[in-house]
Amino acid sequence: MVAYLIRRLFFFVPIVFGVMLLTFVLFFVVQSPDAMARRVLGPKATPKAVENWLHNRGYDKPLLLNRTGQAPWHDSLFLNQMGRLARFDLGKSDVTNRPLAEDFREGALPSLLLTVPAFFVGLALSVVFALYLVFIRNGVVDLAASLACVALMSVPVMVYIIAGQFLVAQVLNYFPAFGFQLEGFSTAKFLLLPVALMVVSGLGADVRLFRAMFIEEMGQDYIRTARAKGVSSALVLLRHVFKNGLINLITLVVASLPFLIMGSVVLENFFGIPGLGNKLFSAIQAPDFAVVQASVFLGSLLYLGGLLLTDICYAWADPRIRLQ
Amino acid sequence: MAAFDLVWVQNLSVFTGYALLGGALWRVAGTERWKAAWHRLRGDRTGMAALALICVFLLVGTLESFSVPQPTGSRTLLQLATAGIPQEKGYSAPLATTTLSVANPTPLAGRHLLGTDALGRDTLVQTLRATRSALWIGGLTSIIYIPLGVLLGILAAFYRGWVDDVVQYFYSTVAAVPEILMLVSILMVLGKGLGTMAIALGITGWVGMARLIRGETLRQVERPYVAAARAMGQSDWKILMRHLLPNVMHLVLIKAVLGFSGLVLAEAVLSYLGVGSPVGTASWGAMIDASRSELSREPFVWWNISTSAGALFLLVLALNLFGDSLRRAFDPKHG
Numbered sequence: 001m002v003a004y005l006i007r008r009l010f011f012f013v014p015i016v017f018g019v020m021l022l023t024f025v026l027f028f029v030v031q032s033p034d035a036m037a038r039r040v041l042g043p044k045a046t047p048k049a050v051e052n053w054l055h056n057r058g059y060d061k062p063l064l065l066n067r068t069g070q071a072p073w074h075d076s077l078f079l080n081q082m083g084r085l086a087r088f089d090l091g092k093s094d095v096t097n098r099p100l101a102e103d104f105r106e107g108a109l110p111s112l113l114l115t116v117p118a119f120f121v122g123l124a125l126s127v128v129f130a131l132y133l134v135f136i137r138n139g140v141v142d143l144a145a146s147l148a149c150v151a152l153m154s155v156p157v158m159v160y161i162i163a164g165q166f167l168v169a170q171v172l173n174y175f176p177a178f179g180f181q182l183e184g185f186s187t188a189k190f191l192l193l194p195v196a197l198m199v200v201s202g203l204g205a206d207v208r209l210f211r212a213m214f215i216e217e218m219g220q221d222y223i224r225t226a227r228a229k230g231v232s233s234a235l236v237l238l239r240h241v242f243k244n245g246l247i248n249l250i251t252l253v254v255a256s257l258p259f260l261i262m263g264s265v266v267l268e269n270f271f272g273i274p275g276l277g278n279k280l281f282s283a284i285q286a287p288d289f290a291v292v293q294a295s296v297f298l299g300s301l302l303y304l305g306g307l308l309l310t311d312i313c314y315a316w317a318d319p320r321i322r323l324q
Numbered sequence: 325m326a327a328f329d330l331v332w333v334q335n336l337s338v339f340t341g342y343a344l345l346g347g348a349l350w351r352v353a354g355t356e357r358w359k360a361a362w363h364r365l366r367g368d369r370t371g372m373a374a375l376a377l378i379c380v381f382l383l384v385g386t387l388e389s390f391s392v393p394q395p396t397g398s399r400t401l402l403q404l405a406t407a408g409i410p411q412e413k414g415y416s417a418p419l420a421t422t423t424l425s426v427a428n429p430t431p432l433a434g435r436h437l438l439g440t441d442a443l444g445r446d447t448l449v450q451t452l453r454a455t456r457s458a459l460w461i462g463g464l465t466s467i468i469y470i471p472l473g474v475l476l477g478i479l480a481a482f483y484r485g486w487v488d489d490v491v492q493y494f495y496s497t498v499a500a501v502p503e504i505l506m507l508v509s510i511l512m513v514l515g516k517g518l519g520t521m522a523i524a525l526g527i528t529g530w531v532g533m534a535r536l537i538r539g540e541t542l543r544q545v546e547r548p549y550v551a552a553a554r555a556m557g558q559s560d561w562k563i564l565m566r567h568l569l570p571n572v573m574h575l576v577l578i579k580a581v582l583g584f585s586g587l588v589l590a591e592a593v594l595s596y597l598g599v600g601s602p603v604g605t606a607s608w609g610a611m612i613d614a615s616r617s618e619l620s621r622e623p624f625v626w627w628n629i630s631t632s633a634g635a636l637f638l639l640v641l642a643l644n645l646f647g648d649s650l651r652r653a654f655d656p657k658h659g
Contacts, residue, residue, distance in 0.1 A: 018497035023509065031513045150648070154585070154640035156592045158612055159633045166619050265504060266593065284508055284597060292509050300500040 001315060005308065012304045019300040020085060023293050024078055033059040033077075036289055040094060057094060057290075090294040095286050100294045103279060110180060111263030111275030113191060118198035119260055123253060126203055130210035134218065135237055145207070152204025161270045164197045180273045194271045198264060213248050217241045247317045254309045258302035262295075331391040331398045338389045341463050352573045361574065361653040371649025377642040384452050385459035402453060410434045412444030418627050439627040442614070451631045454606040458639060460518050461525070461591040462584040468526030473533025474576055478568055480534070481541030482560070491538070495531040503528050507590070511599035521600055525587055533579055540572045574654045578647055585643035592636060608636040
């Protein structure tokens with residue numbers, strides 16, 4: 001298995017390189033560094049200011065190879081960035097000039113405080129609902145619930161948030177609908193509403209997915225055998241379908257784990273939670289290209305980490321699978 | 325004169341869009357599988373109701389997409405049809421007789437079924453006009469990502485070997501970037517606009533289509549009819565276009581319908597993030613965004629978000645339900 005994982009890791013190298021190349025082409029070739037500077041500094045910036053801005057960030061270097069003769073050949077924008085990212089140095093913000101690693105470290109905790117509870121509560125609820133729907137499948141309630149799931153999926157996340165904030169804050173006059181404080185228990189007060197909204201907004205799609213997964217499992221031969229043996233349908237559901245469905249579930253869940261750290265852009269912005277999602281939002285508004293580029297790099301690493309984790313969990317949960 | 329030309333380019337592109345859709349459906353309409361599916365679909369009441377609702381939205385969006393040159397500049401058909409509805413001075417509640425102002429309410433020039441917005445425009449008309457943005461995003465993106473995804477997926481599965489490796493490498497790389505980050509990066513660089521949004525959504529969207537079509541084509545090339553076509557000496561291109569493509573088209577249609585609903589939602593979210601529809605374009609996302617301040621007014625303005633979110637919800641719901649019905653119609657065993 002170790003050999004398999006190492007091979008997998010090597011397979012990731014070209015993909016990470018591809019992602020870096022893609023973002024480089026997007027940010028520095030499709031849009032010239034000059035245009036980037038002008039968008040950040042505004043239309044009234046003097047040529048001198050633009051030049052300074054570019055020079056301070058190293059954006060005035062040649063794009064691919066340095067052929068000026070005054071510097072080593074590898075002193076180019078692309079190769080410098082590659083080298084930096086290969087050492088996991090995320091660079092500095094275009095706007096505040098702060099090291100991004102610091103920014104990201106700060107933002108990770110608030111993001112996780114929001115996404116981790118929401119993820120697990122949502123998961124538990126959807127699995128329970130899905131199992132119940134499989135138990136009463138094809139009945140009126142099941143059909144109505146399926147329709148409700150589609151309806152839940154058809155509402156954009158902003159509408160959930162706006163409606164939720166409005167109801168809780170202005171109609172019910174309940175706990176704080178906006179803001180964030182990192183101080184022990186009172187943090188929970190701020191997180192209750194966003195967590196609830198995140199759970200609701202994901203519920204429809206998840207229940208539907210898990211229901212389909214469990215139904216698929218119900219069609220397997222071993223279920224028929226169990227039923228023929230006289231195992232009650234509730235027991236079949238809990239002992240067989242749930243357990244075997246769990247294998248598929250794990251792979252789905254683990255793949256999304258790394259993304260929890262990235263937070264939720266829209267939710268964090270609406271609630272003023274200073275997480276990674278909110279940092280990305282400010283970077284979009286600024287515009288701060290370095291932050292977006294670093295986020296893309298980090299996001300792709302997390303995605304690939306999720307893939308690897310999925311493989312490991314799959315092999316661990318299902319002894320028939322051997323990674324070779 | 326430039327504006328005049330632009331109007332006709334737009335009118336023509338609506339025709340082209342419908343022609344492409346019609347042409348694609350025409351090619352497969354006669355086959356046994358599609359006839360059987362259509363028969364099953366007609367018996368599916370939810371599916372037909374959803375289809376009818378989608379057609380209503382298509383009609384509204386089309387009316388807003390066709391412009392007619394007028395002495396005062398070009399007007400869309402929808403604008404001409406609603407020209408009789410007067411503009412007010414500011415917010416007014418549904419069916420109110422005065423503007424929404426506690427201090428000095430002014431009488432309205434007419435009644436508005438669903439109220440008016442900050443600029444005194446009829447909310448219902450604005451919501452209907454915004455249908456255009458949603459449909460254009462969905463339509464333009466579909467024209468980009470469907471051919472790209474289908475072609476690459478089919479080629480990868482048909483030729484295998486290095487072609488498959490290259491296609492898989494491309495989509496693994498694009499898939500490795502979280503979608504929202506990818507969209508935001510592309511739109512930040514290319515700028516706001518319906519066209520750029522469609523390009524960005526197209527670049528991220530083809531991956532799912534290519535994966536799906538590659539998987540199905542891998543199954544299809546094992547079938548005897550492909551071997552028979554080969555034995556008869558048909559060229560690769562003919563086998564691809566005449567045999568494989570029609571046999572995966574139903575999956576393309578299902579994915580396209582379900583994908584369209586995702587695109588409509590994406591337009592709203594991207595407009596909210598500030599990288600979506602350009603300022604001044606009627607868009608549901610922009611209307612929902614504006615309601616954040618409207619709801620904290622006293623008395624609060626609830627009709628703008630209700631109407632725009634309601635219309636968005638209806639279209640996405642209809643697309644989701646219709647997509648599910650299509651899936652059931654084509655694959656009755658695994659509905």
